[in-house]
Amino acid sequence: MERKKKSLGFFFSRGYLLLVLLFIYLPIAYVVVFSFNSSKSLTNFTGFSLQWYENMFKDRTMLESIRTTVVVAVIATAVSTVIGTVTAIGLSKARPLIRAMVLETNNLPVLNPDIVTAIGMMLLFIVPGVQLSMTTLVIAHITFCTPYVILTIMPKLRQLDDNVAEAAMDLGASPFKALTKVILPQIYPAILSGALIAFSMSFDDFVISFFTAGVGINNISMYVYSMKRYNPSVNALSTLIVVVVTLILVLVNVIPHFRDKKIKREDPET
């Protein structure tokens, strides 16, 4: 009897898990499958072909949009991660009142609807007569990415034992050394997840990009959103992105694993 009960719960939990996974991955699988469709149809799979991939690499606007997206995302991630990390570390040492004030200000753009940020940014640029361009687009992306970095790093900093950095300085480390050798290594995972969030926010942003990009600049979201007719090459593009992201995730997870093994082999006494 008891055994049967257990297996019922077992099946229920597995079924539930399966359902959740289906909801997450079925749409992606659908896009991947239809990127190999031989016709333009979005509902009828008529046969295997690579024509949409071929089209994608021949399509100059699509390629330019990919390049714009990657360039903007990389620069925005790098800059906002540095700004966010420095700010978060500074705040953790600041007086409580100042910290509270800065953090509240930091939450505002996160809670604000994107469209408000977007229009605000656009007005900020055009009222003093700044021409919208690639630079304004990058500045806007850095601006909306930074709060997320700060938000991810702050909790990790709160867990830190202040005494460790002080001990390092007692033992002769300069403040800069204490920062790079003691604090940064400890909050490193939080910095990495902050950077990842910033990257994905920047990568798929549409609203803010639309209002702050200059003439002739489209990112992937703007490109897909503006299509008057659906072009199945977008499926090919999405598939490519999924593949790249999967590869990166696999590498990120597998490489430390191998490295740990290697270190263990090198000095087995510890």
Place this chain on the structure above:
Amino acid sequence: MTKQNQKPNKNLLIAVVAVLAVLILLALFVWPGFLKGAPKRELNVYNWGEYIDKNVLTAFEQANDVKINYSLFSSNEEMYTKLMSGASYDVIIPSDYMIERLIKEGKLQKLDKKVVTNLDNLTDGVLNMAYDPDNSYSVPYLWQTVGIVYDTTKISEKEMEAQGFEAFRNPAYKGHVYMYDSERDGFMVALKALGYSANTSNRDELNAAYEWLREMDKAVAPSYVTDEVIDAMANGEKWMALVYSGDAAYILSQNPNMSYCTPYQGTNVAVDAMVIPANAANPELANQFIKFILDDENSLLISQEVGYASANKNVLAELSGPEGDYEGNVAYVPRAGYEKDEYYVDIPEDLRGLYSEMWIKVKLHE
């Protein structure tokens, strides 16, 4: 312990920083124009997404030694917002009613007809439209009508042509009808069926149209859809649907059972046309670009790629003629010169709310 924990972390940190630095450098170098010689002349073109054959852009660049910055919009209003932000484009391709608004506001400059010398390529159906009576500001690009795609195995041509828009109130088709989910197009159908103008601001006429639509909702219980209708009709899932003729041409090419009817009550004609904004940085090149697009070979490429009817009469004749892509496709060439057809004029501000409110009520079967 500490040694082991710190070492890999530090290395990883350095690696991450190094990778980021390399990526940024790479990005900067790959960026067009960076570290390159003298800048070329530039032409800023603003068009709907997926609305051109990109080989035409490359051909123009090579022929004139210019670089085209190609931007995309998905609605006329979006384009208008961007233009109002002070952005400078050389050629824009908005729709009829938006061109009318831009002309009224003085946002466009006149074409240089000494450069655009091939205006006689234009087909009669798009020439001298009321929004720009002598084509002094705009050169039509692609155009279409709104009509009904229907399955000839379920509804005969004679039956459909005799009913026109009234087919949307024929209870015999109940459950087999797609309605395009757009308040403007929905009301156009009703207003035209009642013999009114699609641009009316007479509230009695609008109320009559609302009643007509409610009866339609009861009589045929349509599914309200947007662009998924294209695939669905190509698969023959329902008997009839309200669609734009450009999409209808695609449906007909996929499914030989389908045909297209331009209702006798009159319908909407939608024209997208090339214009030059007043603040264009390079109007001379813009005029050359417009002439280039209107040339037979380039218009042909564009119409073939997009699938909508060309404004160029030679292209229309070639594509619908023998051996053409759209030979025997009744949806490709839009009806021209029909007195009851009209293009949309902006809905006045005070009626917009009324339109959407009534349309929602229709869809909710209230």
